[in-house]
Amino acid sequence: MLKSLYSRFALYTFTVMLISSLLSFEIANIYYHFQLKEKNDAKIMATLKRAEAYKDAQHSQNLDRYLALLGDLNYQVVAYDEQGHATYYGEPFRKQNLTPADIQRVKSGKDYHGIGERPFNPVITGFFDNETRNTVGTHFATSNGNVAVFIRPDIGHAFGEFRIFLLVLLVLLVLFSIALVTWSTYALVKPVKQLKHATERLMAGDFATPIAVTRRDELGVLQQHFDTMRLELKQLDDMRQHFVQNVSHEIKTPLTHIHHLLTQLQQEHTTSQQSRYIERIYDETHRLSQLVRQLLLLSELDNDTHLQFDDTFLANDCILDILKHENYAIDQKNQVLLYDLEAVTIRGNARLIAQAFENVIRNAIKYTETFGTIEIDLTAEDDQMILKVQDDGPGMNDSVKQRIFERFYKSSSHTDSNGLGLAISKSIIERHGGRIEVESEMNHGTTFTITLPRVEASQPAQS
Structure with a gap:
């Protein structure tokens, strides 16, 4: 209380x-x-x-x-x-x-x-x-x-009658005092609550919603200063997004050329040592290309005015396509894949949702040990689609779970990750009106749960 x-x-x-x-x-x-x-x-x-x-x-x-x-x-x-x-x-x-x-x-x-x-x-x-x-x-x-x-x-x-008068006066005084204190407390606390909600919006990355200045006292000055801070943060965020977008575009082209050159070099007659160097350079440029691609995707999500969310498709077909594509990685680690996919129709941006599913599934494959087990369940409950991806990997502690969806966050055990995959998945899922949650314990594996709105199966779907 x-x-x-x-x-x-x-x-x-x-x-x-x-x-x-x-x-x-x-x-x-x-x-x-x-x-x-x-x-x-x-x-x-x-x-x-x-x-x-x-x-x-x-x-x-x-x-x-x-x-x-x-x-x-x-x-x-x-x-x-x-x-x-x-x-x-x-x-x-x-x-x-x-x-x-x-x-x-x-x-x-x-x-x-x-x-x-x-x-x-x-x-x-x-x-x-x-x-x-x-x-x-x-x-x-x-x-x-x-x-x-x-x-x-x-x-x-x-004082008999006067005592009754005093009693009525006291009761009215208490009632009016309670009413006025309640009203004045609400009037005083209301702008503080507005600032609290504004702070939560800023924490969520919403720098566009203005903060109304409703008072002319110290709280009003605080509201005005807070809104000024919001505008400055918005400007910094816009600069960051433009910088990431411009740099990513600038890097993308030379990386493409480097890939082509490395492909040509691999076709030439080279020594075994040169081949190893070329392969390492190719792997690093491929990793850098993946990073650039994810940065561009994040920039696209941050500026989603041109994105379309009207594709209607079967989520189970989308997941099957991802599993076919990742089948080689699963076989390489001799992992056991168990899946049960119910036919569920959803609506949104098919390309982005596939990317969100792929990031979560790849994450499970990546951190599941050799001969480990991955379970994928897709079900429909009421008006929602629920996707669960469970692995028996090393799990995460509470501090890692709290930050797992932050951009560029990498725990000490995930040094080969760029820290963007799950952040992208969370951004995509939330833009489709859904949510993504994680449950994990050290040495007991991790379970990611994705919930999205679904549409009736009778509506036309496209895979």
């Missing part, structure tokens, strides 16, 4: 909101404890003293009437008579925890300041703690003796 920048940013934002809320509560709690608690205690005590003074001024001994009046004025009241019996007025307390010593002290004429003397609690604000210890108290003289009276504001009753 947290691998996504979007989820990370949203999580960090909500974490900041939560921490800010907790810190705000704690600061407010500290402020109440050190600044407001004593004032609140004094204010409530003054209210209780005014009630006592009013009672004395009226020369009335009916204490119950005044305490009931305080209860009606949103106060919680508890009165303890001489026998210690408690009488409650207003809303009941959630917790009764006054000690007999506190009650007796008030009866003896000392005021009780439970609100002002309440210890600090970082979890809950003392203002909302609904218990008898969180009160102020004084004594009232009556005909039946001294009565200890303790009161505190009835927060729940006084």
Whole structure:
């Protein structure tokens, strides 16, 4: 989940909101404890003293009437008579925890300041703690003796409707915060995702698709710089392609002449040593010619505007032609070839697809040991053609598998390869809407799997 920048940013934002809320509560709690608690205690005590003074001024001994009046004025009241019996007025307390010593002290004429003397609690604000210890108290003289009276504001009753308002406000605040954070996170992460997709296109060699500049902030500047880099890479890639194409064309002609000259020299009367030299030169020029041919094919694939992909043919016939052509190489190494080819019709560029198949099959022949086995299976599944080429060669490790389709990549065990064959096959297959995959383990052989779209067998085919 947290691998996504979007989820990370949203999580960090909500974490900041939560921490800010907790810190705000704690600061407010500290402020109440050190600044407001004593004032609140004094204010409530003054209210209780005014009630006592009013009672004395009226020369009335009916204490119950005044305490009931305080209860009606949103106060919680508890009165303890001489026998210690408690009488409650207003809303009941959630917790009764006054000690007999506190009650007796008030009866003896000392005021009780439970609100002002309440210890600090970082979890809950003392203002909302609904218990008898969180009160102020004084004594009232009556005909039946001294009565200890303790009161505190009835927060729940006084703020009942306002509390509902605050709850609705808090719920709406949370919902709107979540919606706005989600939207703002998406708006911020969207250009980053666009740059991510653009980077993936560049990694795949797509330098033509422009990068839209959608913002005017730092991310917009990054988008603009990234698009400038794309244009420069495109220019370098075009220069590389033109250079490879031009050099390949320039080399192709003299190589052809050298081949003709070597053919003529082979027909002349030469010594055995001269014949060996001529044969080695012929092999090297042939290898160089193959490299030039593959470079020209890569250049053709990179500039495929003139390529045609409308040939309809049987893939099994194409593979049989390749096997006939490679039969000599297989016999030279005494290899066992097992194949099962289902009749499958595909559409595309027949010349290029044949080249892709040939590169993969030649690769299997090349790296299969003498007396080794090569298996080729061609099947049709749903709307796809699946070709599997399996050998029992030395296999590849993970680092080689990850780079096997790169241009000019050669592992240490493949020093006689030019590193272009599989890259060409991958490019051809992908341009036909297919894919090529490799499975390999060291000392357990290699399997190449080519998947291509197929067409109905009823459509006309040409071999």
